[in-house]
Amino acid sequence: MPRLAVEIFVIANLGFLALDVFIAHEVNAFERWPEWIPFYFSLAAPLLLVIGLFLRRAHTALSFLVGWCSLAVGIAGMVFHLQSHFFGEETLKSLVYTAPFIAPLAYAGLGLLLIMDRMTDSESIEWAQWVVFLALGGFAGNFVLSLADHAQNGFFNRAEWIPVVAAALGCAFLLVVVTRPDDRTLLRATVTVMVVEMIVGAAGFAYHLRGNLAQPSPRLWDRFLYGAPIFAPLLFANLALLALLGIWALTRSRSGAPAPSPVPA
Numbered sequence: 001m002p003r004l005a006v007e008i009f010v011i012a013n014l015g016f017l018a019l020d021v022f023i024a025h026e027v028n029a030f031e032r033w034p035e036w037i038p039f040y041f042s043l044a045a046p047l048l049l050v051i052g053l054f055l056r057r058a059h060t061a062l063s064f065l066v067g068w069c070s071l072a073v074g075i076a077g078m079v080f081h082l083q084s085h086f087f088g089e090e091t092l093k094s095l096v097y098t099a100p101f102i103a104p105l106a107y108a109g110l111g112l113l114l115i116m117d118r119m120t121d122s123e124s125i126e127w128a129q130w131v132v133f134l135a136l137g138g139f140a141g142n143f144v145l146s147l148a149d150h151a152q153n154g155f156f157n158r159a160e161w162i163p164v165v166a167a168a169l170g171c172a173f174l175l176v177v178v179t180r181p182d183d184r185t186l187l188r189a190t191v192t193v194m195v196v197e198m199i200v201g202a203a204g205f206a207y208h209l210r211g212n213l214a215q216p217s218p219r220l221w222d223r224f225l226y227g228a229p230i231f232a233p234l235l236f237a238n239l240a241l242l243a244l245l246g247i248w249a250l251t252r253s254r255s256g257a258p259a260p261s262p263v264p265a
Contacts, residue, residue, distance in 0.1 A: 025125075071115070128249035132250070148231070150164070194240040
C-alpha cells in the first residue's frame with residue numbers, strides 16, 4: 001500500500017535526520033541550546049509514529065502531533081539559520097555563506113506529508129498528487145541547496161553543476177506530473193528521470209566520500225565533520241523515492257477508477 005510506504009518513509013527520514021543534524025551542529029559543538037531541538041525531536045518523533053502504527057486509536061492524533069511539530073521545527077530552523085548572517089546584511093553573499101537555510105525545511109516537508117496523509121483519502125488521486133507535489137517541493141529546495149552550497153567555492157569543479165541541473169530537471173518533470181496525472185507516457189518518462197536522480201545521488205555521495213577521505217586531517221571524524229556534507233547528495237535518491245511512491249499511487253488510483261459511462265446515442 002502506498003500509504004503505509006509513505007508512513008515508513010516519514011519514520012525513516014525523521015530518524016535519519018537525527019544523525020544528519022548531529023553532524024551539522026557538531027561543527028560548532030551545539031553552541032546554542034536551540035540546536036538540540038531538532039536532534040531530540042528526531043529521536044522522539046519516529047518512536048511516536050511507530051507506536052501509532054500499532055495503536056490504531058492513537059494513530060491519527062500522534063500523526064497530527066508529530067506533523068505539526070515537525071512543521072514548526074522546520075520553519076523555526078529556517079529562520080534560525082537565516083538569522084546567523086542574512087538578516088544582518090541581507091545580501092546575496094550572506095545568503096550563500098549563511099547556515100544552509102533550506103536544510104531545516106526537510107522537517108517542514110515531512111510534517112506536511114504527515115498532515116496531508118491524515119486529511120486526504122489515500123485511495124484518491126488527490127492524495128497521490130499531493131505526494132508528488134511535496135516531492136516537487138523537495139526538489140525545488142534541493143535546487144537552491146545545491147546552488148548555494150557549490151557557489152561557496154565558485155563551482156571549482158564543473159561536475160558540481162550536475163546536481164543543480166538534476167534538481168531543475170526533477171522539478172520540471174514533477175511539475176508536469178502534478179498538472180497532467182493521466183498521461184501514462186509522461187509517468188513512464190518521469191520514472192526514468194527519477195532513476196537518474198537516484199544515480200546522481202549515489203554518485204554525489206561517492207564523490208563527497210572520496211573527497212573527505214582525501215582530506216589531510218589526521219582524524220577521520222574531522223574529515224567528515226568539516227568536509228563536504230556526506231549525506232547531502234542522498235537527498236536526490238530520497239526525493240526520487242518519494243516521487244516514485246506518488247507515481248505508484250497515481251497509477252493505482254487511475255487503474256481503480258470506474259470506467260466512464262457510455263454516451264447515449
